[in-house]
Amino acid sequence: MNFDSILPDNIKRLKGYVAGKTIAEVQSLYKPKQISKLASNENRMGCSERVKQAVLDSLSEIQDYPDPVAGKLRKKIAKMNGVKESEVLLAAGSESLISVICRAFFKDGEHAITADATFVGFFVQAGVRGISVNRIPLDQNYKFDVDAILDSVNDDTKMVYLANPNNPTGTFLVRDEYLKLLKGLPDHVLLINDEAYFEYAISNPDYPDSVSQRRDNVVILRTFSKAYGLAGFRIGYAIAHERLISEMSKVRLTFEPTTPAQAAALAALDDQEFISRSVDSVSRGRESLYSFFDRNSVKYVESDSNSVLMILESEEEAINFTERMLKLGVILRRVGAFGLPHCIRITIGKEQEMEHFMESFLTVFETSEKG
Ligand SMILES: Cc1ncc(COP(=O)(O)O)c(C=O)c1O
Numbered sequence: 001m002n003f004d005s006i007l008p009d010n011i012k013r014l015k016g017y018v019a020g021k022t023i024a025e026v027q028s029l030y031k032p033k034q035i036s037k038l039a040s041n042e043n044r045m046g047c048s049e050r051v052k053q054a055v056l057d058s059l060s061e062i063q064d065y066p067d068p069v070a071g072k073l074r075k076k077i078a079k080m081n082g083v084k085e086s087e088v089l090l091a092a093g094s095e096s097l098i099s100v101i102c103r104a105f106f107k108d109g110e111h112a113i114t115a116d117a118t119f120v121g122f123f124v125q126a127g128v129r130g131i132s133v134n135r136i137p138l139d140q141n142y143k144f145d146v147d148a149i150l151d152s153v154n155d156d157t158k159m160v161y162l163a164n165p166n167n168p169t170g171t172f173l174v175r176d177e178y179l180k181l182l183k184g185l186p187d188h189v190l191l192i193n194d195e196a197y198f199e200y201a202i203s204n205p206d207y208p209d210s211v212s213q214r215r216d217n218v219v220i221l222r223t224f225s226k227a228y229g230l231a232g233f234r235i236g237y238a239i240a241h242e243r244l245i246s247e248m249s250k251v252r253l254t255f256e257p258t259t260p261a262q263a264a265a266l267a268a269l270d271d272q273e274f275i276s277r278s279v280d281s282v283s284r285g286r287e288s289l290y291s292f293f294d295r296n297s298v299k300y301v302e303s304d305s306n307s308v309l310m311i312l313e314s315e316e317e318a319i320n321f322t323e324r325m326l327k328l329g330v331i332l333r334r335v336g337a338f339g340l341p342h343c344i345r346i347t348i349g350k351e352q353e354m355e356h357f358m359e360s361f362l363t364v365f366e367t368s369e370k371g
Contacts, residue, residue: 010130017124020333021326032329036353039333040231041167041197041307044349045281047229047264048274054267055260066259069249073262076269077237081211086242089249092256094196094221094236095121097248101159101192101219102129104251110158115144117339119167119194131158135339142169142301142309146177150184160185163194164208165201168335168345170303172201178208182215190244191218196236197305199227199275200282204304216241219248226306227275228268233261282306285348292358296365307347315341321364328360 004012020039027035037044070090078085091097102125106112112126116135126133134152139145144162153160162181165172173181185191193210201207210220223236235257238248257265268274289308293300299311312318315336322332322344333345346357 008130010127014124014127015337017121018337021331023331026326026329026331030327030329032327034356035329035331036349036356037331038347038349038353038357039331039345041226041305041345041347042231043227043229043278043306044347044353045229045274045278048268048271050267050271051230051264054263058260058263061259064259066255066257066262068254070257070262073266073269074237076266077239080269081239083211083239084242087239087245089238089240089245089252090257090262091236091238091252092234092258092261093225094194094223094238095125096234096252096256097219097221097236097238098122098161098192098194099125099128100248100252101190102126102131104248105190106131106158110156112159112161113149113152113157114161115149115166115339117142117166117169117335118144118161119163119196120337122161122163122194123337126161138169141171142166143171143177144173144181146173146181146184149181153185153189155188157189159190159192161192161194163196164210165195165197165303165305167196167305168307168333168338168340168343169301169309170197170305170307171301172204172207172304174206175208178210179213182213182218185217187217189217191215192221193218194221196221196223196226198222200279200306201304203279207304211239214239216244219244224265224268227278228265229274229278230261230264230268233257233264235261235265281350282348285351285354288354289346289348289357292361296361307345309335309340310344310346312342312344318342318344320368324364324368325357325360328363330357330360 023035074085074088078088111132113134116137136148219240225231301309322334335345
């Protein structure tokens with residue numbers, strides 16, 4: 001069979017999403033004394049205690065297809081955000097919603113605009129649909145460059161993808177910058193405002209209140225994968241105008257998210273105390289990492305998410321550093337695929353994981369100075 005002939009060019013060109021190494025892989029490869037997985041922006045504190053029982057209870061319904069509109073959960077999310085139920089759509093994570101958006105709204109020849117360094121899952125899903133993406137360089141503060149994005153919009157632009165806070169930089173557009181982008185976009189351009197790290201940023205008084213400032217062309221994405229600690233369940237939601245939601249729900253796979261995922265999310269929403277503890281712990285972890293980096297003259301970007309970007313001199317240095325840290329059991333994420341090959345993203349973990357990072361960091365640098 002001529003495999004090449006059956007594949008469209010965009011799929012042949014596509015670089016798929018490469019996930020970070022799992023704990024089991026690192027254990028079997030290097031057998032380190034301790035493993036700290038600081039690579040995938042998960043919640044290292046786990047999830048709310050309430051989730052376990054809710055998931056066990058949901059297993060009695062596992063032979064039945066899930067509620068396709070996730071009615072109970074949708075109602076709760078709508079209420080919490082002051083929107084109508086018809087303005088909320090649940091799916092198997094915000095990456096699934098990005099895929100839905102790419103499939104639902106694009107006509108051939110239309111393109112998207114985003115930053116040159118942002119969530120790689122967007123680049124992958126746009127590539128699957130064959131969408132050409134205009135990647136605008138981040139500004140000097142590692143933020144989305146609103147003026148340059150607005151300048152590059154034309155009649156064929158269908159969408160601007162914004163991650164706010166951004167991954168892998170942890171930076172966000174403050175209220176005025178966000179409003180400038182919102183007001184500057186013509187009606188035919190959708191603004192996808194991916195707020196995967198919303199819970200970490202919301203306490204910052206400059207963070208935009210995107211739900212109350214919503215326009216008809218805006219789709220807000222949120223997820224249970226980060227602060228809620230439910231990445232393994234695959235569940236997230238969109239808030240948008242009901243017409244956009246109804247078109248997106250035609251494209252979404254009918255029965256996502258699963259019944260246990262819906263139950264887990266409902267229970268997790270009821271435990272806001274867990275969210276406060278997680279967010280506080282990340283905020284303390286970020287501060288202690290900044291001090292450590294300052295003491296060791298390491299460059300970094302200050303963040304409002306659950307990760308911090310460390311800036312090195314070159315891609316080679318980044319490869320070297322991550323590999324040596326991996327052998328000591330610290331799993332980190334190089335972010336070349338996200339557009340920053342000389343940088344490393346460090347998820348903020350629990351205190352002992354951050355200590356493991358710092359001790360290993362010193363070991364790596366001491367041995368490289370001697371060598
Ligand atoms: C900005 C951003 N959006 C979306 C996602 C994916 O989230 P989910 O697990 O809900 O698919 C991530 C995960 O890293 C992310 O950083």
